[in-house]
Amino acid sequence: MDTESTYSGYSHYSGHSKKAHRQGSRDRHKSPRSKDGSRSEKSVTIQTPPAEPLLGNDASRTEEGQDDNWGETTTAITGTSEHSISQEDIARISKDLEDSVGLDCKRYLGLTVAAVLGLLVFLTPIAFILLPQILWRDDLEPCGTVCEGLFISVAFKLLILLIGTWALFFRQPKADIPRVFVFRALLLVLIFLFVFSYWLFYGVRILDSKDTNYQGIVQYAVSLVDALLFIHYLAIVLLELRQLQPMFTVKVVRSTDGESRYYSLGHLSIQRAALVVLENYYRDFPVYNPALLTASKSRAAKHMAGLKVYNVDGPGNNASGQSRAMIAAAARRRDSSHNELYYEEADHERRVKKRRARLVVAVEEAFTHIKRLQTEEQQKAPGEMMDSREAAQAIFPSMARALQKYLRTTRQQQYHSMESILQHLSFCITNNMTPKAFLERYLSPGPTLQYDRDRWFSKQWTLVSEEAVTSGLQDGIVFVLKCLDFSLVANVKKIPFIKLSEEFIDPKSHKFVLRLQSETSV
Amino acid sequence: MSYVPGQPVTAVVQRIEIHKLRQGDNLILGFSIGGGIDQDPTQNPFSEDKTDKGIYVTRVTEGGPAEIAGLQIGDKIMQVNGWDMTMVTHDQARKRLTKRNEEVVRLLVTRQSLQKDCLEKVHVPNCGKHYFLLSLVKLTVVKF
Numbered sequence: 001m002d003t004e005s006t007y008s009g010y011s012h013y014s015g016h017s018k019k020a021h022r023q024g025s026r027d028r029h030k031s032p033r034s035k036d037g038s039r040s041e042k043s044v045t046i047q048t049p050p051a052e053p054l055l056g057n058d059a060s061r062t063e064e065g066q067d068d069n070w071g072e073t074t075t076a077i078t079g080t081s082e083h084s085i086s087q088e089d090i091a092r093i094s095k096d097l098e099d100s101v102g103l104d105c106k107r108y109l110g111l112t113v114a115a116v117l118g119l120l121v122f123l124t125p126i127a128f129i130l131l132p133q134i135l136w137r138d139d140l141e142p143c144g145t146v147c148e149g150l151f152i153s154v155a156f157k158l159l160i161l162l163i164g165t166w167a168l169f170f171r172q173p174k175a176d177i178p179r180v181f182v183f184r185a186l187l188l189v190l191i192f193l194f195v196f197s198y199w200l201f202y203g204v205r206i207l208d209s210k211d212t213n214y215q216g217i218v219q220y221a222v223s224l225v226d227a228l229l230f231i232h233y234l235a236i237v238l239l240e241l242r243q244l245q246p247m248f249t250v251k252v253v254r255s256t257d258g259e260s261r262y263y264s265l266g267h268l269s270i271q272r273a274a275l276v277v278l279e280n281y282y283r284d285f286p287v288y289n290p291a292l293l294t295a296s297k298s299r300a301a302k303h304m305a306g307l308k309v310y311n312v313d314g315p316g317n318n319a320s321g322q323s324r325a326m327i328a329a330a331a332r333r334r335d336s337s338h339n340e341l342y343y344e345e346a347d348h349e350r351r352v353k354k355r356r357a358r359l360v361v362a363v364e365e366a367f368t369h370i371k372r373l374q375t376e377e378q379q380k381a382p383g384e385m386m387d388s389r390e391a392a393q394a395i396f397p398s399m400a401r402a403l404q405k406y407l408r409t410t411r412q413q414q415y416h417s418m419e420s421i422l423q424h425l426s427f428c429i430t431n432n433m434t435p436k437a438f439l440e441r442y443l444s445p446g447p448t449l450q451y452d453r454d455r456w457f458s459k460q461w462t463l464v465s466e467e468a469v470t471s472g473l474q475d476g477i478v479f480v481l482k483c484l485d486f487s488l489v490a491n492v493k494k495i496p497f498i499k500l501s502e503e504f505i506d507p508k509s510h511k512f513v514l515r516l517q518s519e520t521s522v
Numbered sequence: 523m524s525y526v527p528g529q530p531v532t533a534v535v536q537r538i539e540i541h542k543l544r545q546g547d548n549l550i551l552g553f554s555i556g557g558g559i560d561q562d563p564t565q566n567p568f569s570e571d572k573t574d575k576g577i578y579v580t581r582v583t584e585g586g587p588a589e590i591a592g593l594q595i596g597d598k599i600m601q602v603n604g605w606d607m608t609m610v611t612h613d614q615a616r617k618r619l620t621k622r623n624e625e626v627v628r629l630l631v632t633r634q635s636l637q638k639d640c641l642e643k644v645h646v647p648n649c650g651k652h653y654f655l656l657s658l659v660k661l662t663v664v665k666f
Contacts, residue, residue, distance in 0.1 A: 515561075515562035516560070516612075517556065517561055517565040517566070518556070518561065518612060519554050519556045519581070520554060520555055520556075520616045521554040521555075521581070521583075522550070522551045522553065522555060522616060522620050
């Protein structure tokens with residue numbers, strides 16, 4: 001029904017999944033914003049019923065609060081919705097499904113291999129002990145208390161190994177990394193070789209020759225369990241402990257607006273360092289807002305726009321010479337764009353502050369209308385009682401306009417839908433928060449985690465690095481984490497070797513003398 | 523005028539005789555002193571060497587007995603009535619100068635202009651009978 005060429009206001013809002021939203025339709029994404037003003041006369045859809053997944057895709061929490069006019073039209077809630085989907089969307093969605101299934105396969109393959117190996121390893125000592133009993137029970141020498149003691153120790157060591165393995169390895173994998181995790185692979189290979197050699201020895205020396213010294217066999221099994229415990233210790237040291245001590249500091253800079261943070265890391269491979277950076281990115285960096293970036297580009301364009309290059313010396317297309325001449329002329333040209341920037345910024349500051357003041361006053365006033373009922377009072381006046389959602393809906397209209405204006409001025413309006421604001425308001429009312437606590441989410445842009453997933457602009461990351469991603473961090477390494485709209489540049493620096501020396505000061509040596517300069521007349 | 527501990531101090535001095543003026547119950551000399559071994563020598567504006575802890579004249583009242591006798595601001599007082607003033611505390615100096623039963627104090631003072639005039643020239647027609655060389659031997663007391 002919709003084709004790419006028509007940009008009616010509705011085509012952007014029709015029920016897209018969030019993945020279709022994100023990929024490919026960059027240009028469609030930008031154009032409706034320029035039509036902000038033109039939408040005020042339409043009646044707008046506010047909620048699409050979430051009960052219809054598109055093609056079985058699980059991503060259809062279609063949050064349609066993108067209309068910015070809920071400040072003026074809060075009393076009307078229409079239930080109409082439009083679902084339309086074009087050919088491109090279908091192709092895109094199916095490709096997404098394939099991609100996600102492919103990645104999961106790789107992840108699950110690794111997990112199953114490790115699980116099977118673990119199970120085998122766990123059952124091996126038990127097998128070593130049980131096989132002679134099953135196969136040649138009558139020939140075995142009896143061994144009394146020594147064997148029983150060994151059985152108990154094997155049982156407890158296996159239990160400890162089980163608990164330790166569960167604690168260390170049975171965790172939700174939180175990320176997909178591009179290359180194999182070197183230490184884990186190393187450990188798996190080590191365990192496999194180890195158990196294989198034990199089985200080999202067992203098979204040749206004990207099974208074939210039907211050894212009758214049962215105590216020796218049990219001790220052999222005990223030595224296997226001990227060695228497994230030591231491998232577990234090695235795993236802890238390699239996988240967990242080695243990277244705890246900070247050795248490097250990473251400076252991460254976002255390419256679009258220069259936001260930077262510093263993180264301390266230990267000895268990690270580049271891909272694991274990238275994981276750490278990304279985990280902290282979602283928490284520390286303010287959310288990426290493309291609406292804030294357009295100003296500087298337009299300024300630069302205006303600056304160069306007025307210059308033209310004429311070639312007076314005759315034919316001969318010296319392109320680089322021309323561009324250099326243009327740059328030099330632009331640099332020398334005395335223009336007042338810095339003036340414009342200064343006044344524009346001052347003006348914007350003032351406007352933001354004014355709107356902020358109005359917003360704070362409106363919210364404070366709105367909160368004074370609500371009072372929490374104590375339990376005794378609840379029985380007395382059952383008629384007017386509201387729960388927190390209704391209370392939020394009751395006081396929302398008085399602050400809606402001021403909030404909407406403020407969000408528009410700070411260009412945050414697409415991050416907060418009316419539904420999310422109502423939810424937050426009822427959350428704050430439930431938890432007895434003050435107006436200031438309610439507003440802290442809207443006054444300044446928060447970290448990416450705070451917002452809806454479809455507002456993130458950053459879910460699929462690519463690691464770009466000149467060194468191999470499994471090599472360890474060194475001083476001076478630079479790697480880049482790219483997503484579709486921006487990239488994070490990470491610069492690794494070594495923490496300097498600190499030479500600390502001591503100096504002892506006797507507390508009795510703190511002595512002072514009065515320095516005077518008096519003048520006496522005689 | 524700076525001294526090296528253990529070495530004799532040599533300076534060209536001028537003898538000044540001040541007759542105290544009676545003002546009510548007090549006998550005044552008409553100048554102010556600063557310095558002393560218990561004071562901070564780095565704040566002395568008149569000394570050439572900022573470790574010099576001697577007694578210096580910081581002010582001379584106009585028309586007073588000191589000015590009449592020829593005392594100038596910035597002079598370092600080496601002796602008062604035979605008592606040494608190069609190694610005294612501020613209070614001891616004040617006491618030596620303001621003894622109630624003395625009406626005349628005879629000071630030996632030195633200043634940089636004296637040193638320059640007299641010591642550079644071996645024959646000293648300018649160094650009249652008022653100036654003579656003062657040589658002091660410092661007895662260093664070693665404390666344990």
